[in-house]
Structures are given as C-alpha cells and as structure tokens.
Amino acid sequence: MVSVLVFIAILAALVYRDRRKFTRESIFLLRRTKRGRGLIIKLGTRFPRGWRLVGYVSVATGFIVSVLGLKMLADNVVKSFVTRAAAPSLALLLPSPTSQTVWGYGFLAVPFWYWIICLALLVLVHEGLHGVFAAREQVRIKSLGFGILAVIPLAFVEPDERQLEKKGVWPQLRVFSAGSFANFMLAGLTFLIIIWMSNAIFSASGVDFGSMGNLPYPAAQIEMLDVEKIGDYSVHSIDDIKNSLAMFGENDTIEIKTANNTFYLRKSLFVSQMNESQGKLIVFEDYPAVRAGLEGTIIKIDYHEIKDYLDLSLALEKTSPGQPVTVVTKLEDEEHVSTLVTVIKPLPPPYEPDVWIHFFGVMEHAIPGTIEFYHSAGEAWAGLVGQRTGITWDHIQYKMGLWEWVSNNYPLLEVRAGLEMDRLRSMLESHPRPGFIGITGVTTNYELKASLEPARPPLEFIEGLLFFLFLINLGVGIVNLLPIKPLDGGRMWDVVLHRYAPRYSNKIIKALGIFTFLLLLANFIPFGALL
DSSP states (O other): OHHHHHHHHHHHHHHHHTGGGOEEETTEEEEEEOTTHHHHHHHHHHSHHHHHHHHHHHHHHHHHHHHHHHHHHHHHHHHHHHHTOSSOSSOEEEEESSSSOEEETTEEEEEHHHHHHHHHHHHHHHHHHHHHHHHHTTOOEEEEEEEEETTEEEEEEEEOHHHHHTSOHHHHHHHHHHHHHHHHHHHHHHHHHHHHHHHHHEEEEEEEOSOTTOOSSOEEEEEGGGOOEETTEEOOSHHHHHHHHTTSOTTOEEEEEOSSOEEEEEHHHHHHHHHHTOSEEEEEESOHHHHTTOOSEEEEETTEEOOSHHHHHHHHHTOOTTOEEEEEEEETTEEEEEEEEOEEOOOOOOOOOOHHHHHHHHHHHHSTTHHHHHHHHHHHHHHHTTOOOOOOHHHHHHHHHHHHHHHHHOGGGHHHHHHHHHHHHHHHTTSOOOEEOOOOSOEEEEEEOGGGGGGHHHHHHHHHHHHHHHHHHHHHHHHHTSSOTTSHHHHHHHHHHHHHOTTTHHHHHHHHHHHHHHHHHHTTSOHHHHO
C-alpha cells in the first residue's frame, strides 16, 4: 500500500511539473511528442517484404481469433445454462493495492505492481506495432506519446486516419491486426521464458490434486431434499439436516446417503452450500481418497517415490482394484500416512476435440498419419518443457476416444480409425485397468531448488509478473479482436464487409456488434444464481 501511494505521488508530481505539455481529452491526460517517431518509421520501412509477410500472418491470426473468441463467449453462456454456474464466466481485471491476488464476484484483482507493469508493456508493444505497420504502409504518423487514466498507463500512436482509409483492404487489415498480434507475440515469448524458468529454478516434488480451481475428488450434484441420512442421523427436512450437522466438528468429513448412493463432504463445505440456499448440493462420490480425507501433496505410494504426474500414473498402474496401498502426503511440511484400498478405475469422459483436431482430421484424408503426427508433436513439446510422458492406461484410453471421435465424425476415415482402435485394444492387453484412489485435478507440484532459496522473494515476484504478463496480453489480445467497434476486430470486419458486401455492411457490422456485446454481458451474468 505504501509503495502504491508513493508511486501515485511521484506520478502526480511529474504530471504537475509538465502540466503545460499535457492535454485533457475526455477523461484522459495525454502528452504528445514526436520522439520515437523516427525509430518507428525506420523499423517499418527497412524490411517491407518481411513486414508484409508478418502482416499476412497477423491478419489471418486476427480473423481466426475473432471467430474463436466469439465461439468461446457463446460456449461459456451455454455451459453456464447447462451447469447452472453460480459465478460469471469472465472477470474484470482490476488492480489490488496489496501483494495478494483477490478473486471476487466478476473481478480479478491483481497485485498493483504486476498490473501496472503488465499494462505498460501491453500498450507499448500494442501501439508500437500499430505504428510500425502504419509506417510500412506509408501512412503518415501524426504523433505518438503517452498518457494516463487515473493511474493507468497509456501509450498511443496516431496515424493519419484519412490517409489510411484511402489505402486498400490489405494495408488497413495489416495495421488494425498488428496490435493484438504484438500482444500474442509478447504472450508467446513470456510463455517460453516461464517454461525455461520452470526447468531452471524449480524441481518436481510431488503431485497435488484439486489444484487450479478444480475439485479434489470426483463430484456429483444432488438435491438437498434427497438426502436421507447424515452420518448416523436420519433426516427428513432441511431443519433435520441443520440439526444433524451440529453434531460434527468443522473439519469432519461427513457421510451423506440418498436412496441409492453414498457421498461424502466436509462439514465446512456442506454449511457454506446450505447458506447459499440453492436447494442443491455438490458432494464427493464414494471413493477411497475422500473417505480417508486425503489431502496435501502426494510424495510416495507404497515404495514408489512420486515426483510428477507420470510417477503417480505408473505407480497406480502397478496396482489392481481391491489392493491396499500406502499413500504418503506432505501438508505444511508434515508427512501423513494413509492406507487406502483401491477401486476399479472408471472410464474417462468422452473425448472433447480441440480446434486443431478438426484441421488435422481434414488433413488426414490427404496425408495419412497427420493426426498421429499432431499428437506425437504434442508429446515432443511436453518433453521439451520438462513434462515426462509415457504409455499408460490413461494414455491408451485417450487415444481410443480420439479415434472413436474421428470414426464418428469423418466417415471416410472409418476404416483407418478402426485399424487404430484395434491396435490400441491389443495394447490394453499389457495395460489392464489399474486401481483408482479417487482424486481429480491432478498436477505436478514444483518447488524452488534449494540452492536458490536465498533468492526466493525476487524469483517469486518475477514468476508472478511473467504469469500475469502472459495472461493479460493473451486475454486483451483476444478481446480486442472481437467483432465489435471501435475494437480492432470490429474495424477489421468493417473493412472486409465494406469491400465485399457494401450494401449490407453497416447493418451486418451493427448487428454483429450488438450480438457480441450481448454475449459479453451474458458472460458476466451468473445464470446458476438466477435459475
């Protein structure tokens, strides 16, 4: 808080000192300058062919992301209805004057210094590449500069809009798409640095579950009035449930019975859900891990040391259903030993295709082996970033789901898919269905290497900064390409529609903008709380 106040005081002093050079436009304070214009023009005109090629990639990326962004918003709204989500799908990014990230209802408050540095870099590369492409297209740059909105840093490049409008379709598209493309490139560079740092300064030290916002155990949703028994107490109403809960400690895991099933839930989670008064209950299914109250980082199963996700898969593959296993977990520097009896592992959920599998599915018709190459490349990439891969029951089941999906969606590949599924079935003979302890949201836990422990504070700050730099640039780049004016995505669609459908372009872009705005608004509405 002190550092934020000092920053604001220094910023105010600098603005006051140069107050005659600032101009106020609406709610913005802008300081125009011609410094740096020469560098931007030099960059844009020095490699015209190279920039032109980059521009084509930028435009293609812009339209693809625009369509996928719209699809993502629509999918979020549909899922919100289907799952009756009680929280918004999108969140506003706000600064927090503390060192902690705060998740709230429809907002994400990022530590102030992460927020201010990320925004400064975001606008710098975004506006900078707009200027470079304007120079490449020989559009005059009237001015550039920086500004502030309260304490939010701004940067801007002002090309001659009238001159730009007289250019052809492609020059305008290259200029408009450049900003978000710059953000994507910065996000990609940041991602590579994060990967390098993960391997250079961190080491795998076990397996966490229920991480990244996921539930720790397989869960189901039931009606609260369907509950017939809480522990040893029979219940017939909400009041009975409340009275029976009073008999348990805050951290006790409670057995919950309905007419046909048994579930488990910690009392604190039970009470918090009851307070929301939704009439429904998210409960954990009857598996060994939840019955034992397993929590913490898994570091050992029987005699197998667990360092990462693959270690866990291989250790459980050597078990069979009904076999006792000893699980050692680490929680707050203390080790806990639990004995669980494995159950038969459930089949994975149906395969969910990503965007790329559609492309490679089409390519498979002309070039057999394209899909396998795609997944082999993915495994090679996982190895490159330090994630070990191996042939396990889970891996084979995933491939089975993939080829079953290909068979159902591409009739011409049915024979090819059938051969692959036969091969995978033969592989399953040496990989029988393993035991299952009942955990979900499994990720590898990384800890700072012991030799770097003295440098933990600055390294943790850099790690957090890189994460938010990646997240913010990716998110803002996508939103900026949505087909709504005055965003760059809306301007791109406007240029294309005026060129190829001039008669209806204004109506189409207006309808598209309204539709996109409504989708954005719907992503901030928690339909689960309303239904």
